[in-house]
Amino acid sequence: MIGIDWGNTSFRAFRFDAKGEVVERRLAARGAAFAITRGYAFEAVLFEAVRDWLQEDREILLAGKVGSRNGWVEAGYVSCPADSASIAAHLAEVQCSLGRCRIVPGIRCDAAGGPGEVMRGQETQLLGSGLRDGLVLLPGAHSKWATLKHGRIASFRTAITGELHSVLLEHTMLGKLADVGGPPDPEPFSRGVLRSLQDPAVIMTMFSARSDVLLGSLAPSDVRDYLSGLLIGAEIAAMQPGNVPLTVIGGIALAERYRAALELAGVKRISVVDGDDAAARGLWAIGRALQ
Numbered sequence: 001m002i003g004i005d006w007g008n009t010s011f012r013a014f015r016f017d018a019k020g021e022v023v024e025r026r027l028a029a030r031g032a033a034f035a036i037t038r039g040y041a042f043e044a045v046l047f048e049a050v051r052d053w054l055q056e057d058r059e060i061l062l063a064g065k066v067g068s069r070n071g072w073v074e075a076g077y078v079s080c081p082a083d084s085a086s087i088a089a090h091l092a093e094v095q096c097s098l099g100r101c102r103i104v105p106g107i108r109c110d111a112a113g114g115p116g117e118v119m120r121g122q123e124t125q126l127l128g129s130g131l132r133d134g135l136v137l138l139p140g141a142h143s144k145w146a147t148l149k150h151g152r153i154a155s156f157r158t159a160i161t162g163e164l165h166s167v168l169l170e171h172t173m174l175g176k177l178a179d180v181g182g183p184p185d186p187e188p189f190s191r192g193v194l195r196s197l198q199d200p201a202v203i204m205t206m207f208s209a210r211s212d213v214l215l216g217s218l219a220p221s222d223v224r225d226y227l228s229g230l231l232i233g234a235e236i237a238a239m240q241p242g243n244v245p246l247t248v249i250g251g252i253a254l255a256e257r258y259r260a261a262l263e264l265a266g267v268k269r270i271s272v273v274d275g276d277d278a279a280a281r282g283l284w285a286i287g288r289a290l291q
Contacts, residue, residue, distance in 0.1 A: 001059040002050055002099075003283030005276070006066035007121055008033045008141075011045070012276055015053050020284040025276070026050070032065035042072035043096055054098055061287050063104035063279070064121035067092060077108035077118060081152040084127050084282075088289035104286060109155050117158055119144055121279075125249045126153050128281030129273050136247045138275075139232075139258045141166075145239050159235040165228055174209045178223035184253075186260065188222035192229020193236075193261045202234035232261045245269040249278050 005012040009031040015024040030045050046060075067075030075092035091102040106120035122138045129136060132151045138144040141163040146156035169175035196202055209227045212218035218226060246267055248255045255272045262270055 001061060001284065001287045002053055003280060003287065004046070004050075004060065004062040004064075004066070005121065005124065005279040005283065006062055006064040006071075007031050008065045011049060012279065013050050013053075014280045014283065015050075016280075016284055016287075020288065022280050024053070025280070032068065032071050042066060043098065046096075046101075047098055058099045059287060059290075060096070060099050060101040061091075061104065061283055062094075062101065063124045063283060063286075067103040067105065068120055071103075073103055075103040075105040075120075077106045080107060080109040080156070081149065081154045082107050082123065083152040084285040084289040087123065087127075088286050091286075091290075104283075107153055107156075111155070117156055119146075119156060119158070122146070122249075123153060124282030124286065125273075125275055125278040126282065127285050128278040128283070129247060129249055130278075130281070131247060134247060135241060135244055136249060137258065138249045139254050140250060143235060145241075157239065159238070161231045161235050165231055168206070168209075168227055169224060174206065174227065175223070177210060177213045177220050178227075179220040180224045182221050184257075185222060185225045188218070188226040189229040189257070190260070190264060192226040192231075193233035193264050194229075196230050196233030197237055197265055200234050200237035202230055206230060228257070229261065232258065233265075236261055236265045236267075241265075241267055243267055243269065245271070247271050247273055249273045250275045 001016045003014040011028040011030040013026040014022045017023050028049050035042050035045050066072050073092050073094050078087055078090050090105045094101040106118055107123045109117040122144050126146055131148050134148055136146045143159045143161050144156050147154045169178055195205055199205055209223050213220055248258055259270050
């Protein structure tokens, strides 16, 4: 099987052997947004990336934004609680000359009286996390806090922390004084986290990213990390994880940033799972459920 984790900005391909071991993996800067904005056909991007992997009997399973409304084929959503079997039963078929291509659906969670929730792509990481029960955090542009029960995705909530951070830096007055050229700095990040943990009303404290610079207590080079700390601290304060075991799935750099913030919030039992490895295992679990 070939498994594809196709996000907005990234393309990760995994070639599996018959036992589910990843024998080769590839990363390309050919995310779904690239294909959409450049007018590329998704099939052409896929062929370019894995042409030498293709065989007549090769299954191709794709997950992520490739199945969104703006993707190759809209794959719809499966309701929570969801597992690899219920997801595999609702794969979207794709007309493709490269082999049998199917797209993993997203997950929806409709809480009574609450906002609807959707995810697309993170479900493979959750199913490949190695957990059957527990609280899982998948940080990113749209961070997901998910609960697993008996190996099923039971519920989740979304925080648009990463996207909001980018918007604030690039399109608001808060970012106009920022100097974002240097490496990440843990000190202003921790300062922002602690401020939000003490006062989670981030919409009221956010302006300090500008006023503190004007008043001399925050350097322009600190604004990026301070804002990041404010937003991540507010996210953690809103979710109130307590000191239960928490698994963070994602890229190591971002996962470690969240680990530092969680420890400031008093969460001590934290484990980190590599996002690429989890995505690969989740894709294989869904593919195996087809057999």
